[in-house]
Amino acid sequence: MKRSNAPIFWTLFGAGGILSALIGPALVFITGIAAPSGLLMPRETMSYPHMLAFAQHWAGKGFVFIVISLFLWHGVHRIFHSLHDLGIPTGTGAKLACYGAALLGTIVAAVALGSIALQF
Amino acid sequence: MSARRPYVRSMDGWWRRNPFFIVYMIREGTAVLVIAYAVVLLFGVVRLAQGEAAYDGWLTALQSPWSLVFHLILLASFVYHTWSWFSIMPKTMPMILIGGKKLQPAVITGVGLAVSAIACAALFVLVMKLAS
Amino acid sequence: MADDGKIIEKIIEIEVLRYRPEQDKEPFFQSYQVPFTDDMSVLQGLQYIKDQLDGTLSFRWSCRMAICGSCGAMINGIPKLGCKTFLREYYPRKLRVEPLAHFPIERDLVVGVEDFIGKLERIKPYIVPKEPRTLAQGEYLQTPAQLERFLQFSSCINCMLCYAACPQYGLDSNFIGPGVLALLHRYNADSRDGARSERMELVHAEEGVWSCTAVGYCSEVCPKGVDPANAVNQNKTASAMDYFLRFVLPKGASR
Numbered sequence: 001m002k003r004s005n006a007p008i009f010w011t012l013f014g015a016g017g018i019l020s021a022l023i024g025p026a027l028v029f030i031t032g033i034a035a036p037s038g039l040l041m042p043r044e045t046m047s048y049p050h051m052l053a054f055a056q057h058w059a060g061k062g063f064v065f066i067v068i069s070l071f072l073w074h075g076v077h078r079i080f081h082s083l084h085d086l087g088i089p090t091g092t093g094a095k096l097a098c099y100g101a102a103l104l105g106t107i108v109a110a111v112a113l114g115s116i117a118l119q120f
Numbered sequence: 121m122s123a124r125r126p127y128v129r130s131m132d133g134w135w136r137r138n139p140f141f142i143v144y145m146i147r148e149g150t151a152v153l154v155i156a157y158a159v160v161l162l163f164g165v166v167r168l169a170q171g172e173a174a175y176d177g178w179l180t181a182l183q184s185p186w187s188l189v190f191h192l193i194l195l196a197s198f199v200y201h202t203w204s205w206f207s208i209m210p211k212t213m214p215m216i217l218i219g220g221k222k223l224q225p226a227v228i229t230g231v232g233l234a235v236s237a238i239a240c241a242a243l244f245v246l247v248m249k250l251a252s
Numbered sequence: 253m254a255d256d257g258k259i260i261e262k263i264i265e266i267e268v269l270r271y272r273p274e275q276d277k278e279p280f281f282q283s284y285q286v287p288f289t290d291d292m293s294v295l296q297g298l299q300y301i302k303d304q305l306d307g308t309l310s311f312r313w314s315c316r317m318a319i320c321g322s323c324g325a326m327i328n329g330i331p332k333l334g335c336k337t338f339l340r341e342y343y344p345r346k347l348r349v350e351p352l353a354h355f356p357i358e359r360d361l362v363v364g365v366e367d368f369i370g371k372l373e374r375i376k377p378y379i380v381p382k383e384p385r386t387l388a389q390g391e392y393l394q395t396p397a398q399l400e401r402f403l404q405f406s407s408c409i410n411c412m413l414c415y416a417a418c419p420q421y422g423l424d425s426n427f428i429g430p431g432v433l434a435l436l437h438r439y440n441a442d443s444r445d446g447a448r449s450e451r452m453e454l455v456h457a458e459e460g461v462w463s464c465t466a467v468g469y470c471s472e473v474c475p476k477g478v479d480p481a482n483a484v485n486q487n488k489t490a491s492a493m494d495y496f497l498r499f500v501l502p503k504g505a506s507r
Binding site: 016017018020022023025026027028029030031032033034036037041042043044045046047048050051052054055064067068071072074075076077078079081082087105108111112113115 | 151157169179199235240252
């Protein structure tokens with residue numbers, strides 16, 4: 001029988017799944033609730049100078065890239081399979097739409113982060 | 121043999137017929153919100169790359185009540201994702217024998233949830249330190 | 253039950269999905285009033301119907317003790333063995349019995365099993381010796397730990413409840429399915445066996461483990477604790493590792 005290429009997408013899905021399971025709640029809480037509201041965390045946490053410095057550092061840049069990219073690969077894999085579960089035909093078109101979107105997001109993140117010069 | 125006329129039943133609405141499947145669809149549905157959060161962050165880095173004015177626009181939007189409510193929903197979804205992820209993780213692992221006895225799934229789930237709690241706490245503390 | 257002089261106090265309504273291909277255009281429900289005692293199984297309820305009320309009712313059964321795997325049915329929408337499910341659990345509400353989901357209905361509660369049997373045959377469900385072995389060498393020896401690795405997966409009675417539970421099989425019957433993959437794993441996990449690489453070819457296919465989305469209902473309904481979800485999903489990890497490492501590993505490495 002023909003070997004499936006599913007392992008590529010399943011591994012990306014799994015990596016994104018573990019990452020989001022481990023630190024997702026904290027990330028959402030920090031970036032979406034604590035810092036913006038000033039609750040438990042100074043509002044300046046996510047100020048432009050802070051975030052620029054974060055993105056200029058190789059670790060910060062890499063971290064943000066990995067979070068965005070892996071969360072996208074995780075999500076589209078599940079959505080693709082959910083479409084199938086809902087009875088929506090999932091041929092090449094659906095595959096391109098789902099995984100293509102994750103690829104697009106990954107590229108946009110890479111370009112955006114890449115355009116912020118590394119500073120040590 | 122010619123009297124056979126097998127009847128095939130429809131799969132329409134299969135997941136609505138059993139609570140177990142409804143929970144499964146909700147679990148899979150958390151993917152939509154994982155993507156939503158990633159898109160929020162993606163907007164953030166794009167705005168960051170475009171300069172202070174653009175980024176501050178994104179940050180202001182993040183501070184709106186709608187955004188806070190949205191992130192509370194995201195938070196609930198992510199917590200449920202964490203819970204369901206480590207609940208299913210034992211199924212993906214080979215049998216681990218310790219002293220001749222099988223390692224129980226509940227142990228793996230418990231360890232996973234504990235590690236997640238520690239990782240989240242550590243991240244929070246780290247961000248607090250970096251912010252000050 | 254009805255002719256031993258005991259006073260029967262309770263009657264339960266059993267609604268059965270009927271289908272006679274030679275006379276019915278499509279399946280329909282038929283209700284029966286079945287007197288029962290607390291020790292009666294759903295299978296015994298069906299047998300009462302056939303013996304006393306309606307001899308045309310067709311259903312499979314054999315051992316009456318949850319080891320032959322014949323009497324599987326959807327009982328109030330859940331795949332169960334008729335002999336292992338008791339009427340008292342449903343009384344005073346009515347019981348709805350339908351043939352196992354995701355299989356074509358042949359007649360009444362009898363489903364077509366050719367697909368399942370065909371898949372069973374494809375996985376080499378027997379020990380293939382690692383190297384030729386003579387009788388003089390005696391029996392294989394295994395430690396308790398080696399036995400533990402495959403024992404639970406050998407408990408499968410081929411009842412197909414897991415197939416009735418699996419929505420992926422329901423949506424696409426090309427999927428090899430939980431029970432057969434669990435049996436495949438049973439042999440791969442057996443230290444006596446040497447055919448792992450051949451079986452893994454089935455695992456690596458889209459119709460193998462990659463049709464599974466970890467719903468997990470198969471393991472929920474399994475009457476023998478086989479945990480097919482575990483068999484399938486741990487082989488996803490194995491299959492993915494093989495997918496990425498196959499160019500790195502020497503040819504012929506049995507993965």
